[in-house]
Amino acid sequence: MNQKQSAISSLDFTGFEKTHTLRSIFQVAVNLGLPLAVWRAPHQKEVNLMVSFSSAQEVERPDLETCEKGFIFSPFNPKSSATLFIKSDFHVSFDFDEVIQHEDLTSEENVLQAKFFIQLKEQLKKPEEKLNYHVKDQEKKGADIDYKDLVQLGIDAIKNNEFLKVVPARSKVISLNDGFDLITKYLQLCDAYANAFVSIVSMPETGTWLGATPELLLEVNHSQFKTVALAGTQRRDIAKSISDTAWTQKEIEEQALVSRYIINCFKKIRLREYEEKGPKTIIAGNLLHLKTEFEVNMKETNFPELGTVMLELLHPTSAIAGMPKEAALNFIQQHEGFDRSFYSGYLGPVQNEQKTSIFVNLRCMELLENSAILYAGAGVTVDSVAEKEFEETEMKFNTLLNILNSQS
């Protein structure tokens, strides 16, 4: 235990039920106005919860190598709102049978920290109560344009040689059931989507976001760098083996454009030694996508800052914006007609035991008091059909809706 930590900062969670512990920490952090992130990495059982004892920091240019341990949360358009960093002051992982408190606290004890531990001790002893989460009070403006019209505009612009691909998005407001409980739904999402990054980010500045994304933006694990090109969507038929999945020319090209975009980023920094695997079909909940993986050994290529450099080059990728990037972004800016906010931004733990895993914030929603805003987009190419792209966004909404609407 760090010397600067007071005795009260090491809590004994034994004897408390895991979900109750998770809820109690969440509740106390929200009550004190503190920023927090909850996540479960793909193919892992462990749920993590990180709290900062001060407000999230605004970061202009994330530096993944020199950064402290924490959680990054960035919007689609960093010009519309700031990238935020939740410094890890309190990190707990909920494993199969253990609750592990990590030794993260490095700053001097502050008033909020003291209050946090006192209130948490009390909260743990209390029975379950309705869970609060941070809500950002702000007028939300929906798009004026019909989504199919927006897609058609995109197809016309492609035929007019303005760009090769664009990813228009839409939002949908739903009301939350009276009995909606964030942690219950979160744990159900974890169970349902084993290979997704399942997260809740909650802070006064951004409100609360819940998501189960299939798309890794980048990972730096010791000296191994990884990114993926994910695109092409079809409904998953559970009666069919995924090796029997057939893809249309449109979907193959749509995904190949994302791979090409990544290779172009490598070219910009003269990086030639990368391993490329795929594309192969992957499961993303109720959907299937095509995915190519790219890996780089940062030691062999002598590129220790590759994570930071690639983060700046990659975001926003051709999976969420289009190709060429600038022309596609101009189209989105001009025609989409609503603020994507943190949808299709990026999020994830940084410098967590020498590992940084940043995901694209897809299949997500923003929680308001009694309602939520869901977001989804679809890759449009010259062969797109507006009606089909609309249906694809409906299927993407269903990733979360199927769980939200389930009774249990």
Ligand SMILES: C=C(O[C@H]1C=CC=C(C(=O)O)[C@@H]1O)C(=O)O
């Ligand atoms: C833009 C989204 O998905 C991207 C990731 C995978 C497949 C996609 C597609 O087939 O269009 C999108 O590029 C979204 O989920 O909102």
